[in-house]
Amino acid sequence: MKIAVQKFGGTSVADETIRQQALQRIQEAVAEGYRVVVVVSAMGRKGAPYATDTLLSLIPPVELPEREKDLLLVCGEIISAVVMTASLHQAGIDGACLSGWQAGIITSSHFGDARIIRVETERLSMELQQRPVVVVAGFQGMDEKGEITTLGRGGSDTSAVAIGAALKADVVDIFTDVEGIYTADPRLVTDAKILNKVTYREVSQLALEGAKVIHPRAVEIAMKHRLALRVRSTEKASKGTSIGGTKDMAGGTMDFCSGRLITGIAHTAPITQIKIDISPWPDPRAISQQVFLAMADAGISVDFINVSPKVVIFTVPDEVTAKATRVLEEQGLCPEVHQECAKVAVVGVNMTGVPGVMAQIVVALNRENVQILQSADSYTTIWCLIRARDLAKALNALHRQFCLEAETGQTCYP
Numbered sequence: 001m002k003i004a005v006q007k008f009g010g011t012s013v014a015d016e017t018i019r020q021q022a023l024q025r026i027q028e029a030v031a032e033g034y035r036v037v038v039v040v041s042a043m044g045r046k047g048a049p050y051a052t053d054t055l056l057s058l059i060p061p062v063e064l065p066e067r068e069k070d071l072l073l074v075c076g077e078i079i080s081a082v083v084m085t086a087s088l089h090q091a092g093i094d095g096a097c098l099s100g101w102q103a104g105i106i107t108s109s110h111f112g113d114a115r116i117i118r119v120e121t122e123r124l125s126m127e128l129q130q131r132p133v134v135v136v137a138g139f140q141g142m143d144e145k146g147e148i149t150t151l152g153r154g155g156s157d158t159s160a161v162a163i164g165a166a167l168k169a170d171v172v173d174i175f176t177d178v179e180g181i182y183t184a185d186p187r188l189v190t191d192a193k194i195l196n197k198v199t200y201r202e203v204s205q206l207a208l209e210g211a212k213v214i215h216p217r218a219v220e221i222a223m224k225h226r227l228a229l230r231v232r233s234t235e236k237a238s239k240g241t242s243i244g245g246t247k248d249m250a251g252g253t254m255d256f257c258s259g260r261l262i263t264g265i266a267h268t269a270p271i272t273q274i275k276i277d278i279s280p281w282p283d284p285r286a287i288s289q290q291v292f293l294a295m296a297d298a299g300i301s302v303d304f305i306n307v308s309p310k311v312v313i314f315t316v317p318d319e320v321t322a323k324a325t326r327v328l329e330e331q332g333l334c335p336e337v338h339q340e341c342a343k344v345a346v347v348g349v350n351m352t353g354v355p356g357v358m359a360q361i362v363v364a365l366n367r368e369n370v371q372i373l374q375s376a377d378s379y380t381t382i383w384c385l386i387r388a389r390d391l392a393k394a395l396n397a398l399h400r401q402f403c404l405e406a407e408t409g410q411t412c413y414p
């Protein structure tokens with residue numbers, strides 16, 4: 001069998017009009033001779049009747065265990081899967097509907113953020129032999145003890161790619177409300193361009209840095225199994241963005257070498273920068289240790305970390321700023337807190353060893369009077385922390401500086 005896996009996110013199944021467009025993408029794949037596994041998210045986003053956040057809002061303000069929350073949250077995807085299956089039948093297409101665990105998704109027991117251990121494909125393969133389409137509820141599975149679990153944010157992407165890998169699918173399409181992966185957020189950057197093709201490493205880094213078009217965990221699975229992956233528009237019959245490369249001799253997908261210096265610019269906002277002056281203390285090293293142990297004990301994830309003999313700097317999401325500040329003050333520390341910041345990431349897997357990349361970033365931001373509050377780098381990414389109010393200005397300046405509207409990723413301006 002030729003197998004295609006198609007994942008439709010919440011905005012792609014939100015109402016009857018957009019579901020008909022999703023149905024058209026399914027019909028196109030069937031017409032091309034594919035047996036299709038359709039993986040769906042809950043319908044709509046926050047405020048929609050069956051969206052994940054709406055279901056969470058039904059719970060009274062009590063400390064409900066994550067196990068019970070998972071039992072509630074899987075309902076959104078199951079409803080979406082049944083409705084999509086009904087749309088298929090209405091269009092004259094034979095389709096079956098399966099929950100995540102019926103589709104064979106076996107996970108760890110970490111409720112709320114489980115990891116997929118394996119996909120047992122017997123039921124899926126049997127259903128695909130009998131009919132052209134099987135609809136699977138994404139974001140969910142079952143652990144070895146028979147407990148229902150959810151996979152965390154972006155879990156439907158992970159469901160789709162894991163199923164594709166287990167079935168050795170010819171292609172996995174991630175359908176969304178944009179036409180593909182852009183060089184920057186098109187809502188903020190006027191010249192943002194769709195990338196026709198990206199490597200696994202490029203898209204994984206962009207996703208980790210805030211590009212929300214696909215979950216990085218899904219990309220990791222695709223890269224491990226050399227799975228052909230595409231990001232496409234539900235509304236338009238365009239090719240979108242291909243991730244990976246061409247088939248190798250063994251039938252897997254090889255990552256290609258893009259040759260781009262800079263692939264794109266991602267961002268995360270709003271976030272809070274926290275600084276603690278440790279220089280007055282008799283043992284600054286002990287204080288820096290105390291800071292991070294306190295954050296860990298409070299369950300607060302920190303990012304963008306700089307530690308020096310005189311100061312400790314890190315960022316947290318804005319929504320946990322009050323908690324982080326309180327924890328530090330309880331430790332006898334005086335944190336300097338700067339809210340409403342944004343982390344901008346210039347991503348390019350070929351920038352290692354190339355001189356002048358940071359120079360161009362500084363030139364671009366200085367030209368627009370954007371202050372860099374903090375910076376760091378890795379082999380593939382340079383990060384700058386700025387004020388959130390300067391975000392659009394900074395993204396457009398960097399996009400122009402590296403000629404990303406022309407998809408070259410090279411420097412345009414001196």
